[in-house]
Amino acid sequence: MSQLVAYVNYAVDSGEHIERVVEIYESADCISGQNPRTEKENANMKTQTGADKKVSRCYTITVVCVVVLLCVLLLAAITVLWIKFNNLTVERKQLQTNNSYLTNQRNQLQKEKDTLQRMLEDMDTYTRLEWKYFNSSFYYISTVMKNWTESRNDCINRGADLVIINSTEEEEFIINQLNNNEAWIGLSDTETEGMWKWVDGSKLTIALWHETEPNNHNNNEDCVKIETDKRDKKWNDVPCFNTIKWICEKNVFQ
Ligand code: GN1
Numbered sequence: 358m359s360q361l362v363a364y365v366n367y368a369v370d371s372g373e374h375i376e377r378v379v380e381i382y383e384s385a386d387c388i389s390g391q392n393p394r395t396e397k398e399n400a401n402m403k404t405q406t407g408a409d410k411k412v413s414r415c416y417t418i419t420v421v422c423v424v425v426l427l428c429v430l431l432l433a434a435i436t437v438l439w440i441k442f443n444n445l446t447v448e449r450k451q452l453q454t455n456n457s458y459l460t461n462q463r464n465q466l467q468k469e470k471d472t473l474q475r476m477l478e479d480m481d482t483y484t485r486l487e488w489k490y491f492n493s494s495f496y497y498i499s500t501v502m503k504n505w506t507e508s509r510n511d512c513i514n515r516g517a518d519l520v521i522i523n524s525t526e527e528e529e530f531i532i533n534q535l536n537n538n539e540a541w542i543g544l545s546d547t548e549t550e551g552m553w554k555w556v557d558g559s560k561l562t563i564a565l566w567h568e569t570e571p572n573n574h575n576n577n578e579d580c581v582k583i584e585t586d587k588r589d590k591k592w593n594d595v596p597c598f599n600t601i602k603w604i605c606e607k608n609v610f611q
């Protein structure tokens with residue numbers, strides 16, 4: 358049902374011309390088919406249609422404005438998010454770089470910690486075993502006598518090796534510990550005659566031979582002992598099968 362407002366003219370007794378408004382409710386179908394509008398009705402309808410158009414235009418403009426505003430806001434939001442995303446990407450790359458750097462640092466520190474831990478444990482162990490400490494190394498002087506190879510094996514079994522002498526200070530320290538005895542040191546030319554090598558494969562850094570040594574006496578002297586009981590307390594090459602005491606060395610950094 359729709360509402361139709363109609364103006365009806367009445368002639369009354371007093372001769373006055375009165376207009377009354379009558380509200381008629383009827384179906385739209387009925388209006389279109391059976392009751393053609395009067396001119397006034399049509400004019401009124403036109404007036405209403407114009408107002409509707411204005412309202413409609415106003416509504417359209419409002420909707421367009423809102424849509425444009427929303428688009429602008431959306432664009433702004435996308436731009437802000439894009440900038441933030443790029444910043445986060447850069448930040449993430451930096452964090453990844455930092456992370457790998459810190460991971461390396463941590464691994465390195467972990468290795469250093471393990472080394473120091475092992476050193477402390479070694480120091481504790483060799484101190485309890487009453488090995489003598491000098492300049493980052495512990496020294497053990499045997500109480501029994503063996504040939505050069507067996508002596509070396511004994512040192513290895515103790516977590517060490519035959520002593521390697523790198524300085525006159527170290528030599529003096531060892532001589533003081535030997536108490537006028539002689540002992541094997543970790544020097545030999547078993548592989549090639551005359552090519553003296555320490556047990557770690559290194560060559561001589563200092564040569565503390567007695568003045569007439571090494572002489573490879575009887576062409577059978579490939580192993581070296583340190584002599585403190587006679588002459589000038591220095592090195593002499595002798596047969597490797599001789600049995601004497603020996604000196605082991607454990608460097609805390611190895
Ligand atoms: C000789 O003299 P003695 O025993 O201290 C030799 C050494 C040999 C050693 C072998 C001057 O020393 O070179 O290694 O025998 N000394 C000389 O036992 O020939």
Ligand code: CA
Nearest residue numbers: 572593594595
């Ligand atoms: Ca000799």
